[in-house]
Amino acid sequence: MRRFLHQLSITLAFFIPGSVxxxxxxxxxxxxxxxxxxIYDLHMLILWICVAIGVVVFxxxxxxxxxxxxxxxxxxxxxxxxxxxxxxxxxIPFLILIAMAIPSTSVLIDxxxxxxxxxxIQVTGYQWKWQYKYLGEDINFFSSLITPKEEIANExxxxxxxxxxxxxxLVLPINKKVRFLxxxxxxxxxxxxxxxxxxKDAIPGFINESWTRIxxxxxxxxxxxxxxxxxxxxxxxxxxxxxxxxxxxxxxEQQAAAIAKAAESEQEWxxxxxxxxxxxxxxxxxxxxxxxxxxxxxxxxxxxxxSDVVLGDIETHMHMMxxxxxxxxxxxxxxxxxxxxxxxxITYKRNAWDNNTGEVISPADMxxxxxxx
Amino acid sequence: xSEQTLTLDDHEHHEHGPxxxxxxxxxxxxxxxxxxxxxxxxxxxxxxxxxxxxxxxAELFQPxxxxxxxxxxxxMTTMHGLIMVFGAVMPGFVGLANWQIPLMVGAPDMALPxxxxxxxxxxxxxxxxxxxxxxxxxxxxxxxxxxxAPLSTTYAPPSVTFxxxxxxxxxISSIMGAMNIIVTLFNMRxxxxxxxxxxxxxxxxxxxAFLLVAVMPVLAAVVTMMLxxxxxxxxxxxxxxxxxxxLFQHIFWFFGHPExxxxxxxxxxxxxxxLPTFSRKPLFGYHSMxxxxxxIAILSFVVWAHHMFTVGMPIGGQLFFxxxxxxxxxxxxxxxFNWVATMFKGSLSFETPMLFAVAFVVLFxxxxxxGIMLAIAPIDFQYQDTYFxxxxxxxxxxxxxxxxxxxxxxxxLPKWCGKMYDESLGKTHFWLSFIGLNLTFFPMHFVGLAxxxxxxxxxxxxxxxxxxxxxxxxxxxxxxxxxxxxxxIKAIRSGEKAAQVPWESAxxxxxxxPTPLPYHTFTTPPVFESKL
Numbered sequence: 001m002r003r004f005l006h007q008l009s010i011t012l013a014f015f016i017p018g019s020v021x022x023x024x025x026x027x028x029x030x031x032x033x034x035x036x037x038x039i040y041d042l043h044m045l046i047l048w049i050c051v052a053i054g055v056v057v058f059x060x061x062x063x064x065x066x067x068x069x070x071x072x073x074x075x076x077x078x079x080x081x082x083x084x085x086x087x088x089x090x091x092i093p094f095l096i097l098i099a100m101a102i103p104s105t106s107v108l109i110d111x112x113x114x115x116x117x118x119x120x121i122q123v124t125g126y127q128w129k130w131q132y133k134y135l136g137e138d139i140n141f142f143s144s145l146i147t148p149k150e151e152i153a154n155e156x157x158x159x160x161x162x163x164x165x166x167x168x169x170l171v172l173p174i175n176k177k178v179r180f181l182x183x184x185x186x187x188x189x190x191x192x193x194x195x196x197x198x199x200k201d202a203i204p205g206f207i208n209e210s211w212t213r214i215x216x217x218x219x220x221x222x223x224x225x226x227x228x229x230x231x232x233x234x235x236x237x238x239x240x241x242x243x244x245x246x247x248x249x250x251x252x253e254q255q256a257a258a259i260a261k262a263a264e265s266e267q268e269w270x271x272x273x274x275x276x277x278x279x280x281x282x283x284x285x286x287x288x289x290x291x292x293x294x295x296x297x298x299x300x301x302x303x304x305x306x307s308d309v310v311l312g313d314i315e316t317h318m319h320m321m322x323x324x325x326x327x328x329x330x331x332x333x334x335x336x337x338x339x340x341x342x343x344x345x346i347t348y349k350r351n352a353w354d355n356n357t358g359e360v361i362s363p364a365d366m367x368x369x370x371x372x373x
Numbered sequence: 374x375s376e377q378t379l380t381l382d383d384h385e386h387h388e389h390g391p392x393x394x395x396x397x398x399x400x401x402x403x404x405x406x407x408x409x410x411x412x413x414x415x416x417x418x419x420x421x422x423x424x425x426x427x428x429x430x431a432e433l434f435q436p437x438x439x440x441x442x443x444x445x446x447x448x449m450t451t452m453h454g455l456i457m458v459f460g461a462v463m464p465g466f467v468g469l470a471n472w473q474i475p476l477m478v479g480a481p482d483m484a485l486p487x488x489x490x491x492x493x494x495x496x497x498x499x500x501x502x503x504x505x506x507x508x509x510x511x512x513x514x515x516x517x518x519x520x521x522a523p524l525s526t527t528y529a530p531p532s533v534t535f536x537x538x539x540x541x542x543x544x545i546s547s548i549m550g551a552m553n554i555i556v557t558l559f560n561m562r563x564x565x566x567x568x569x570x571x572x573x574x575x576x577x578x579x580x581x582a583f584l585l586v587a588v589m590p591v592l593a594a595v596v597t598m599m600l601x602x603x604x605x606x607x608x609x610x611x612x613x614x615x616x617x618x619x620l621f622q623h624i625f626w627f628f629g630h631p632e633x634x635x636x637x638x639x640x641x642x643x644x645x646x647x648l649p650t651f652s653r654k655p656l657f658g659y660h661s662m663x664x665x666x667x668x669i670a671i672l673s674f675v676v677w678a679h680h681m682f683t684v685g686m687p688i689g690g691q692l693f694f695x696x697x698x699x700x701x702x703x704x705x706x707x708x709x710f711n712w713v714a715t716m717f718k719g720s721l722s723f724e725t726p727m728l729f730a731v732a733f734v735v736l737f738x739x740x741x742x743x744g745i746m747l748a749i750a751p752i753d754f755q756y757q758d759t760y761f762x763x764x765x766x767x768x769x770x771x772x773x774x775x776x777x778x779x780x781x782x783x784x785x786l787p788k789w790c791g792k793m794y795d796e797s798l799g800k801t802h803f804w805l806s807f808i809g810l811n812l813t814f815f816p817m818h819f820v821g822l823a824x825x826x827x828x829x830x831x832x833x834x835x836x837x838x839x840x841x842x843x844x845x846x847x848x849x850x851x852x853x854x855x856x857x858x859x860x861x862i863k864a865i866r867s868g869e870k871a872a873q874v875p876w877e878s879a880x881x882x883x884x885x886x887p888t889p890l891p892y893h894t895f896t897t898p899p900v901f902e903s904k905l
Contacts, residue, residue: 025819025820025823025824025835025836026819026822026823027819027822027823028755028822028823029823029824039751039752039754039755042749042751042752043746043752043755046745046746046749046752047746050742050745050746053742054738054739054742057709057710057713057738058735058738060713060717061713061716061731061734061735063717064713064716064717064718064719064721065716065721065731068652068716068717068718068719068720068721069720069721069722069723070653070720070721070722071722074718074719074720074721075720076652076653076654076718076719076720077654077718077719078654078655079657079718080654080655080656080657080658080659080715081657081658081659081660082658085714086658086661086707086711089706089707089710090661090703090706090707093702093703093706094703097699097700097702097703100699100745100749101695101696101699104695104749104750104751104752105692105695107751108688108691108692108695108750108751109688111751111754112688112691127528151437152437152438152831153437153438154437154438154439158436158437158834160834161833162436162833162834163436163831163832163833164833182685186523186528187521187523187524187527187528188521188523188524188618190683190757190758192758192826194755194824197754197755198754199683199754199755199757199758200683200685200754201683201684201685203612203618203619203684203685204523204612204613204618205612205613205616205617205618206612206618206619206685208684208685209685222824223824223826223829224826225683225757225758225759225826226521226758227447227516227517227521227524227758227827227828228524229447229515229524229528230443230444230447230515231443232443232447232826232828232829233443233826233828233829233830233831233832234443234831297444298510299510299511299531300511300530326613328527328528329528
């Protein structure tokens with residue numbers, strides 16, 4: 001079946017110079033998994049069936065338009081019914097649809113079988129980034145856009161991967177069955193990777209499944225596909241497919257880094273270090289809504305510069321960072337950021353812009369607060 | 374009221390014309406006046422929604438953020454969708470129905486004239502309220518016209534409450550309009566006209582009205598549940614409170630899919646009137662056209678989850694909705710084949726209404742093809758929420774619904790105002806619109822397949838060329854609608870006097886009336902003789 005579909009699409013595509021199409025990015029990518037190949041072939045098959053029907057229907061129509069014109073002296077016939085032809089053009093489409101439904105059903109059943117996976121990854125959508133948790137591997141990180149603001153604002157030339165580049169790629173080994181578990185922390189997102197032919201909604205309170213087995217080493221890019229608020233257009237997905245050998249090295253690096261990160265909260269931090277780190281954390285997590293200069297976008301996103309919370313009681317500030325503000329767009333960062341990052345960003349906010357409290361919240365203070373929760 | 378008093382009343386007010394002054398339009402219960410109000414309202418909303426589309430296309434002209442903030446961009450896409458669906462297309466068809474249904478079935482007016490007045494006058498208030506959200510703190514609704522929870526509940530701007538109230542008002546208006554049409558068609562047809570002899574436009578509206586009565590309450594329910602979640606601490610759609618965000622989508626699309634047919638079936642009716650006239654040949658397969666309409670309407674209730682293929686349904690559900698959706702292609706195909714058969718061996722001429730009707734058949738069919746592709750669940754995963762979907766529904770709505778309304782206006786305008794429009798301006802309008810819309814929406818198929826998600830204010834570089842093309846097409850399409858406004862004003866003010874039957878071989882009761890039309894028509898029911 002697969003081979004047949006593939007042959008057919010190649011044969012049909014012969015009539016149109018395929019290479020031109022590829023260069024102009026006019027069609028669905030063929031992708032790098034067996035499933036994506038089948039889906040591409042099915043897409044081409046249905047497209048060509050539609051084209052064929054279109055040629056017949058529009059052919060008859062334009063024949064009438066050119067040859068049955070009044071200006072050419074055409075006399076109108078007065079027939080207005082024929083049960084035979086009406087039955088024929090009810091039955092034929094029905095048969096064509098059955099022919100389309102059979103391969104579609106078999107692909108769908110295959111796509112739903114996510115059993116016997118080698119690696120399980122939990123993908124969580126956040127406004128506006130992705131979290132990847134490798135189940136059983138102690139690897140857990142966020143992945144967000146790194147395209148500079150200047151490129152988006154047209155102040156700087158755009159690079160080739162404009163809007164499709166992230167800080168931490170999702171690294172996967174090739175030739176392994178990877179199962180994804182999708183969920184969301186806030187609104188509905190959709191994880192879409194065209195080259196893997198996966199699009200699945202990430203819905204708060206639900207876990208959706210999907211799987212892939214990548215055939216080729218490479219970097220593949222996609223985007224969030226479900227409107228998820230202001231920065232919906234700015235939460236790309238990048239998958240880096242590597243060999244098993246490289247994957248194992250990467251896993252070890254990640255685990256070593258996790259241990260180093262844990263050690264950070266033990267170490268002593270100066271205020272300058274905290275403010276510097278806090279600024280990075282702020283740019284990545286807060287600036288999208290509260291703006292780089294802390295002015296916010298009231299009333300939905302309050303200003304932090306001169307804010308009562310930021311200049312007020314430290315405990316309240318920590319509480320708001322840790323739990324977010326339920327019923328608003330302010331997320332709970334307690335589960336997203338480490339104690340060090342939380343301490344740094346709180347310290348930064350209390351000393352940035354016109355805020356000059358001079359207060360330092362050390363990672364140890366923050367850890368103490370977290371332990372109490 | 375007995376028939377005798379009716380005739381008597383008629384004699385007493387023989388030359389009863391419209392009331393004087395502006396209040397005529399406020400208090401009118403005349404179906405022609407109300408039809409005119411609906412059509413003017415629809416055109417106004419078409420321009421307001423169109424200007425929002427221009428903002429969207431201007432921002433997407435090039436990669437990068439140039440004109441608007443992403444938040445405002447989302448407000449524009451949301452309001453554009455809401456206004457075009459509820460403000461332009463639906464009232465446009467109700468306007469055609471108000472003018473034409475009494476004229477086509479030989480009734481003196483709609484069955485419930487005062488309710489008719491009310492169902493129109495709700496609309497300006499509903500849309501004023503909806504548009505006022507643009508000036509509120511936090512901005513207008515920005516969650517897409519499909520307003521998926523929880524983006525539209527927990528994460529919505531404060532103006533969402535006004536949006537909910539506006540939707541309720543539009544729903545009340547639509548339900549009343551639909552009931553009026555059902556009652557009129559069942560009770561006020563000319564003696565001798567059986568249901569199976571009604572003109573196709575009346576049939577298409579009868580089916581549409583039943584769909585409206587069935588699904589507008591569902592829309593009302595879903596926005597009420599949102600209201601409860603936002604203000605009264607319920608958790609219908611909030612997972613944190615034990616609710617279900619996917620439930621929202623099921624209810625919304627149970628309304629939303631029949632809604633799609635509500636916007637296209639009356640256009641089927643208009644085209645089924647126009648093609649026979651300009652082919653000088655009866656409509657092919659009247660009976661199968663009616664059965665196809667009924668089949669489409671019934672199927673529209675069992676296909677809703679094809680909008681939700683990526684939501685994570687069990688495979689049984691996925692297959693059911695895939696098969697039922699594919700099935701819709703059969704009755705739709707019958708309609709298209711019948712239209713082509715109507716033109717086949719006719720004696721065709723191409724006045725403006727015919728141009729729009731032919732373009733409708735061709736371009737709607739293209740939208741139908743992409744519809745079949747989208748119906749196939751496994752490949753829909755690649756299309757869902759991309760510009761391919763945007764291309765698909767604009768192909769069925771712009772050259773579908775909008776061309777249907779415009780074709781109807783060109784076709785019946787000479788009867789309504791007793792003047793002919795300028796044919797060469799009409800053709801100019803057609804060709805500019807035709808080129809503009811194809812330039813706008815055809816490239817969207819390509820960028821969608823190549824991977825561009827919908828509802829994004831900025832995009833990566835490989836989509837740049839086609840987006841620029843689409844934006845230029847959109848500006849052309851937008852500007853060419855000004856030609857239409859000029860044409861209509863010119864026809865009303867200084868058009869040549871139209872003949873009683875301006876189109877050779879036009880059939881139907883409306884053409885038996887004198888031109889210009891008297892304010893009251895068919896005060897005595899006509900005698901209807903079937904041609905079938």
